[in-house]
Amino acid sequence: MAVLTYIQAVNQALREELERDEKVFILGEDVGQRGGVFLATDGLYEQFGEERVLDTPLAESAIAGVGIGAAMYGMKPVAEMQFADFIMPAINQIISEAARIRYRSNNDWNCPITIRAPYGAGVHGGLYHSQSIEAIFANQPGLKIVMPSSPYDAKGLLKSAIRDEDPVLFLEHKRAYRLLKEEVPEEDYTLPIGKAETKRSGEDVTVITYGLCVHFAKQAAEKLEQEGISTEILDLRTVYPLDQQAIIEAASKTGKVLLVTEDNKEGSILGEVAAIISEHCLYDLDAPVKRLAGPDTPATPFAAPLEKAFLVNADKIEQAIRELAEF
Amino acid sequence: MAVLTYIQAVNQALREELERDEKVFILGEDVGQRGGVFLATDGLYEQFGEERVLDTPLAESAIAGVGIGAAMYGMKPVAEMQFADFIMPAINQIISEAARIRYRSNNDWNCPITIRAPYGAGVHGGLYHSQSIEAIFANQPGLKIVMPSSPYDAKGLLKSAIRDEDPVLFLEHKRAYRLLKEEVPEEDYTLPIGKAETKRSGEDVTVITYGLCVHFAKQAAEKLEQEGISTEILDLRTVYPLDQQAIIEAASKTGKVLLVTEDNKEGSILGEVAAIISEHCLYDLDAPVKRLAGPDTPATPFAAPLEKAFLVNADKIEQAIRELAEF
Amino acid sequence: MVNQTKQAELSKDTLVAMYQEMLLARRIDERMWLLNRAGSIPFVVSCQGQEVAQIAASYALNKDEDFVLPYYRDLGVVLHFGMTVKEVFLQAYGKAEDPNSGGRQMPSHYGQKKNRIVTGSSPVTTQVPHAAGFALASKMEKRNVVSFVTLGEGSSNQGDFHEGLNFAAVHKLPMIVMVENNKYAISVPLSRQVACENISDRAIGYGIPGVTVDGNDALEIYRVVKEAHERALNGEGPTLIETISYRLTPHSSDDDDMTYRTKDEVADHRTLDGIAQFRDMLIEQGYLTEAEDQEIEEKIKQEINEATDYAENAPYAGVSTLTDHVYGQGGE
């Protein structure tokens, strides 16, 4: 099995899906000859031609909207937003259209589009190349939001997203692209959308998180293991709609829950996770639910010291787990 | 004191602010001669002229964006989105621009715009004239979201919004427009943004809600009083950023908390409220936090029976309070 | 005025059939208002004044292959593409059998997959990029299929108009965009919506042909849409067509147009009604007699009566269906 970076895993999933199904095509800014500004589509233009790897004009509402039209027709478009921050002009198409098409037509039409976007901070991107955007969409029935935490997950979940019969927002952490590497099978495999996964089993504290923060949580857990603190890590994987059952089980198991996100604290998807826990696990909790998140300021300043101060990292998670364990 | 409907209170606030400050102006679709499709701006075009009550082309991103430019210049624009559902094309301007201007310029520029929009269901509006949209914006530092629950609050809060030095999203429940009436002082008064208000004091169960649901909660509470169940009602008024202190106090007071929204359950702003409670009130709770909300389907079908089934009403609230009281 | 020199292309039977369809749309619309004012249906938004353009354009399309992305006034288009009168009334009443949405959407939010009528929403102009998507997909599949999308002139000021047309132009997609300019966007007159002479002046900015036609001139509309259709099939890309008409009703049943325009203005435009002009031409040409016209009216009336009765008595969707079809049930 080859060791792939996160971005290579994304690239491989795209290549295999383009090979597997001729209804699959890619559209976005600079996805063609350039291979994408992060090289997610590297080599695909050469292999599949400009008809299936389409450079679009600089217009996100059209990228989403044209993709939605093609998806209703019966194609399987994979639209790229160059940065998640630039999905904003396409929100009307995504929320009013993609998410509503099946319901509003009483199941007559559907919209199997995948919209990929690199989110997250840590690459000196300043206010507009750093944001977490999932909370904006995490209240829209009809939409699914997938945020893989590793190369293996990225490949399997992206394939599922492309094959899904409904619209999927697929958010990849841009700092994970080169930071994370692991063995990824060459063969075809898919992972289930809508299911969280236990990334680590533990007894003392449960960490519930997603995306790049899973990596940091693992680092923290390994360190704490040496101190005798045992950490359970639940990776949400799909942040909308949430896997309620898995959340309830993971929270109940240890009774001490740390929720982690890179997003701003107020209004992040952790609120919903906390609500599920408070509805279902009151009597299993041994400590108040704790949230570790970004401060409520626009994410994130360009200047390195400020960016660092904004971000969640392994140290901050370690500290929070320890506090809960000692509670 | 005159008895005004909710829409009349909005109209009066607008009129008084236009009179008070010549930097205030209104822009939107059909706000001029037509006086707005709900008559929020009725008579203002006649009184203040087309320069201050501007009919715009049908283009929400421009309505917001031009307003933002004028606000940065130093004006006090009040932009109307004809229906909250149609704010979607303007989200890039509201989130990427209005909400970030002060922070990104390190306090050099600011953006005192008010964006009004009628939200909510119950008028046979179907999928696109019924939505609750606050959750989309309730994760954006720099923005404030105000949702008044009564004519009196609407007038006082709208004046505060217009005078605020930062962008305020001001959401008015369209069914409240004619349904709710109360005495509203003719004179100038403002109400504080960022503060929740206790609308009713009680001992057994705390209901935390906002907007039109406050009205239904009051109806339910009155009925339950006769059964000897005493209900505290906290009206959030500002749903972002939330008044944490008031939430903690109200939840701790009775130990039994019902959160109510007309929005879809998953991902609504109630998640954040529940998270605040679970972080701060674990040992004060006598029952799990309960949420009453719309189902997770697009809001809301046109057909009357389906619309009714979707919506929260006084009966459903009454039932939920009773269950909590008996817990 | 109807240009008689252009009839050659269309047979007598076709012209009479066109007339019947225009009239059917008008009579349905009129009935909707009666039902609304009687309290039977909560909402109407009309085609009145735009039927001629809708039917003439529809005849220039391939109704067995093309995709249409109509807007809320396009009753004429959806009737031509196969929606039945009964189905139209079912959607007006929001009943379970409504094929557009099973009563989920407000009236006039059309969509019917089997007839290639693409589901639409309320936020205006989102359908323009969708139409480009359909055109792109059919081009990728090398099918000889065109997408036809309509919108109001006010709606041509939305970003999606610009982005959708530009995309289609760059990729030379088989798409026809028809702006039905009825001079008003709710209360806002054309002069406060745009500063250009014609909406079709926007075409040059996308490097595509743009044409403005009289929305009451069926034969001219047929001709320009037919040409656009041929260009599309020939791989020459999209065309922007503007039809000039006048909105004969208030914006919708919720509107009071007397707050922003006069009775006289409306009355003046009623005298120019394109359907009446078209009928007069047919009679003048000897293609239609007064008696035949009366028969047509009768047949339409009966069909509408039956459809109204049926829809009125049809059941609403059950409350248990409220949460159905948010997502699919698996499989591809």
Add this chain to the structure above:
Amino acid sequence: MVNQTKQAELSKDTLVAMYQEMLLARRIDERMWLLNRAGSIPFVVSCQGQEVAQIAASYALNKDEDFVLPYYRDLGVVLHFGMTVKEVFLQAYGKAEDPNSGGRQMPSHYGQKKNRIVTGSSPVTTQVPHAAGFALASKMEKRNVVSFVTLGEGSSNQGDFHEGLNFAAVHKLPMIVMVENNKYAISVPLSRQVACENISDRAIGYGIPGVTVDGNDALEIYRVVKEAHERALNGEGPTLIETISYRLTPHSSDDDDMTYRTKDEVADHRTLDGIAQFRDMLIEQGYLTEAEDQEIEEKIKQEINEATDYAENAPYAGVSTLTDHVYGQGGE
């Protein structure tokens, strides 16, 4: 080629001053690349190839009254409107003293209220409606002030371009929109961005004048911007101007342009460099000697050295300021 018949309007001193500003922008930009490649600053996005257009246009504006809404390549515009070289380096380093954002935004996200340089963001084209808003406000206040906004040609495909221009046109606002067409949007060449001949062809769709000019022809650019400025002040509404140039650098320091264009193509365009043409013209006209040119270069170099040193040694904003200025502190 520089059109020599149009110099009349501009004095020798002005022309030499223009040259100095163009050169200053170029030399700053070149230094930024050196600093980036040396690992001192994380990011550069260049003005190279567009300085002539930026400076010529700026000279046609009223720098004491007008508002400018520059995009990330507009180093020339912001220098002309009063940002100092030191301030430019402070923002490149993201230091606390950066007047644009105190190090919060990426480099080249300009904004400085005292100089009426309106704060900008990364999502392209949002500034176009803002410019209309400034123009609307100054019109409401009956001030003789124009808003000047720029963007790339790729960015002219965003909905906000369409909506902003249409709004400004309908309300006849004093606004100038200058599209700096440098033939690429990152890797995507003009031909895959638009299908129109000129971006200025979009003007007629808003009923406003549209002009395309050679981005290396300073005097012609000055003339058309001056005319647009007069029209704006006369209440005749907005103008769309397109300057044709070529992006001489990769899109940014994160880009590798050799994946989508050739060395030769870039080298060919370097030979047409507008700044060199302008200098040659000044020398030919006897307005500038080689020695004077050398002196200018020296002066610029020294200024840049000092600014670099200063910025390099300046402190970052303290971590405790991270949460400052999300909201104002009350008052109006």
